[in-house]
Each structure stands twice: as structure tokens, then as C-alpha cells.
Amino acid sequence: MAIRSYKGIQPKIGINTYVDESAVVVGELYLGKDSSIWPCVAARGDVNYIQIGERTNIQDGSVLHVTRKSESAPEGYPLIIGNDVTIGHKAMLHGCTLGNRILVGMGAIIMDNTIVEDDVIIGGGALVPPNKKLESGYLYVGSPVKQARALTEQEHAFLKISADNYVHLKDEYLEDL
Numbered sequence: 001m002a003i004r005s006y007k008g009i010q011p012k013i014g015i016n017t018y019v020d021e022s023a024v025v026v027g028e029l030y031l032g033k034d035s036s037i038w039p040c041v042a043a044r045g046d047v048n049y050i051q052i053g054e055r056t057n058i059q060d061g062s063v064l065h066v067t068r069k070s071e072s073a074p075e076g077y078p079l080i081i082g083n084d085v086t087i088g089h090k091a092m093l094h095g096c097t098l099g100n101r102i103l104v105g106m107g108a109i110i111m112d113n114t115i116v117e118d119d120v121i122i123g124g125g126a127l128v129p130p131n132k133k134l135e136s137g138y139l140y141v142g143s144p145v146k147q148a149r150a151l152t153e154q155e156h157a158f159l160k161i162s163a164d165n166y167v168h169l170k171d172e173y174l175e176d177l
């Protein structure tokens with residue numbers, strides 16, 4: 001079963017969402033309206049919570065996890081993802097906070113306590129170390145990630161288009177269920 005409880009807490013799945021049957025979605029996880037979770041995603045809201053906004057897509061093979069509360073981090077690190085976000089295939093998101101209209105490239109890794117502001121593109125294969133702040137309006141690439149340049153107007157527009165494309169795609173998948 002794709003959607004499982006942990007310690008009696010069941011994921012809260014919004015309306016018009018798609019969760020592929022091969023994905024594993026566990027515990028305290030909130031999935032906003034019109035969002036989608038694609039094949040072989042593992043999203044484990046056990047030692048802290050995962051919040052995913054509206055019209056956001058989590059593409060195939062991505063891993064979403066969190067960090068527990070501790071003396072050095074009293075709240076631990078939940079994973080918070082905003083609206084209209086595209087998480088590319090096989091990304092790894094751990095205990096970080098992402099704003100709205102962001103594209104996380106395929107295979108990128110984002111670590112604890114990092115904040116990604118609205119309207120950012122992170123290139124495929126990037127490594128974003130812990131405790132970083134990625135500034136709104138820029139492209140970041142590399143390992144460790146560096147600010148490459150300001151986003152073009154086209155790229156700004158593409159962030160919303162990418163999210164919308166996945167809203168339509170998941171609607172097509174829902175029709176086949």
C-alpha cells in the first residue's frame with residue numbers, strides 16, 4: 001500500500017492529487033491540492049513532518065526525509081515544500097524548506113536547514129549543503145552549489161509552466177484509475 005500510517009498518524013492527502021501506487025508515503029505528511037507523487041518516491045514523515053503545497057510535483061525516485069528533534073536542533077528539521085514546485089527525478093530533499101515556483105534539477109541533493117527562496121532553479125546533480133540560503137531569482141549549479149546567474153524572464157515563466165504541465169499530466173493519470 002502506497003500510503004501508510006506511522007504511530008497512528010496517517011498522511012493527509014488533499015483533493016485532486018495523484019500518488020503513484022509504487023510510491024511510499026508514510027506518517028505525518030501533508031499533500032496539497034493538485035499535487036502529485038510519481039513512481040518509486042519514498043517520503044517518510046516519521047521523526048518529523050513533511051509538508052507539500054499545492055500544484056507541486058515530486059518526480060520519480062525522489063527521496064524525502066526529515067531530522068528528529070535534538071539538543072542542537074530543538075525543532076529538528078521538517079521538510080517543507082511550497083506551491084508550484086517541480087522536484088526532478090531522483091532528487092534527495094532532507095529537512096529543508098523550499099518556497100514557491102522552484103525547480104530542483106534531477107538528482108540534486110538539498111540538506112538540512114537550508115532555505116530555498118521563491119523562484120529559484122537548482123541545476124541537475126547539484127549538492128546544496130546544510131544551513132544555506134538560496135536567494136530568490138537565481139540559478140544555482142554545482143557541487144557544492146554556487147549561484148550561477150539571475151534567471152531569465154523565460155525561466156521565471158517556465159517555473160509556473162512546469163508545475164502546470166504536471167498538474168495536467170496527473171489529471172490524465174487520474175482518468176485511468
Ligand SMILES: CC(C)(COP(=O)(O)OP(=O)(O)OC[C@H]1O[C@@H](n2cnc3c(N)ncnc32)[C@H](O)[C@@H]1OP(=O)(O)O)[C@@H](O)C(=O)NCCC(=O)NCCS
Nearest residue numbers: 087088089103104105106121122123124125126139141142
Ligand atoms: C542548469 C540548466 C538549467 C542549464 O542552464 P544554462 O545556463 O542554460 O546552461 P547551458 O546549457 O547554457 O550551459 C552553461 C554551462 O553550464 C554547464 N551546466 C549545464 N547544466 C549544468 C548543471 N546541471 N550542473 C553544472 N553545470 C551545468 C554546461 O556544461 C555549460 O558549461 P561550459 O560553459 O563549461 O560548457 C540545466 O542544465 C539543468 O540542470 N536543468 C535542470 C533540468 C531538470 O533536472 N529538470 C527536472 C526534470 S523535468
